[in-house]
Amino acid sequence: MFDYKLLVALAAVVEQAGFDRAAQSLGLSQSAVSQRIKLLEARLGQPVLLRVSPPQPTEVGRRLLNHVQQVRLLERDLQGQVPELGESRLPERLRIALNSDSLATWWPAAVAPFCTRHGVVLDHVLEDQDVGLKRMRAGEVAACVCAVERPLAGARSEFLGAMRYRALASPAYVARHIKPGAPVEDLLKAPAIVFGPDDQLQHRYLAALGLKGAFSHHLCPSSEGFVRLLQSDLGWGLVPELQVGAELASGALVDIYSGEPIDVPLYWHHWRNGGELLAELTQQLSRSARQWLIC
Template structure:
């Protein structure tokens, strides 16, 4: 199996088109196409869906994992040999938005001192990020999945605690003698994958279909809760002193939901990957044990 063919596959998937991959590899689009066709001939399967953007097939995902592993090990071998041509390597990582806005930030501070590595962050829900490992899109992922992806190892980091919060004015508008009117009080969701609010409502015996706003930004989500747009399950790490200062109120002081997070990465003998994993574990000390 020709590594130049694998390199072309990674470039096509990363860049999304054959033309952009050609620019990255300093080749013609025809040369990139020939390398992909040669790779497909060697494995006897189609490896790239010719869509916009291009995506790997199941066979392509397996080869993409191999391509990224070889690229990482090649870069480390060049560094160990003192090669003047050793390049800065990109490290693709999947992390959920709430983690990126809170406890993961110290990882970025450490990465600022890594001259041989750039980070390529993929923001994905913690319940779905392990899929990116399976597809070969990332080298490591913050995930809620404790079962290691084939070829990976999983390390428990800790738990993010979410609590039901609202602006005092919103709570006062919808609270009655028997408590909040869950069926009428507007609620927020991060996106269609966010089911924290639905789980909370289900624990209250269901609440019909309250008005729901979608806010696909971790910072804007908390800002929208503060603004009174709706209530939501917010990370304790993100609200700071809002409860003490009265900007937010807990809708149920006894209720919370803990999301246990894990770091999964490939089982490679890689100093760069080990360095990243160590940084993630240190940052994860901010999570609940």
């Protein structure tokens, strides 16, 4: 049998990104948290954490984190079925990984009814849609939104819909950098805006134009900042159509070239044994996400 005090300490260190914050969240001293991790490793005969900054779970640590995520959700179901066990004084907290563009557009309205109904609070872990599944694989989150269809072992994935992206810039930027009749290769020299190192949308757009290789770009890891940079004539970039309806209507942003947009499919990944709460959140998203996403 596991000693769940030790597993809770492991989860806290990973979720809080360090021993200090983990100790604060658990109401313990840093030494006590460290001792629990050492005891867990002694019982397993192998390390569960890599002592880097922030601490990272080992392979066995990831398996334990996945386990404790599911146990937390199942315990909530049991508390509702057996009143004698009592209820937690704190609201249920779910850690969800998703991309910044979803958080800036459709996600809040989609999950608000669920959170209000159940008194659930969410920890949002931001990750690019192409790599968000790694957070779930690492045991850091209970579920995630990402662009990968294939689920992890022990998990399910459900198609939510696609987010449409358009290559946009300000009229002034287009007039300065994209001259009528100029070779399309000139776009490689015109600065782009890229969300981060895992953001491949601009690369895909350029490839569709037959362009390969390096291109000039700013990095901007903020959905709101991304749009502000476009409006400030600093670059072109792929933006969710959902996010810039007003800017498109007013002409503040325009398509840099005519052509097909890029539709990015989004999938909801969740543990099969995630309990009733996660199952209901899944149903809520399946019903509501398609109000905003393309089916």
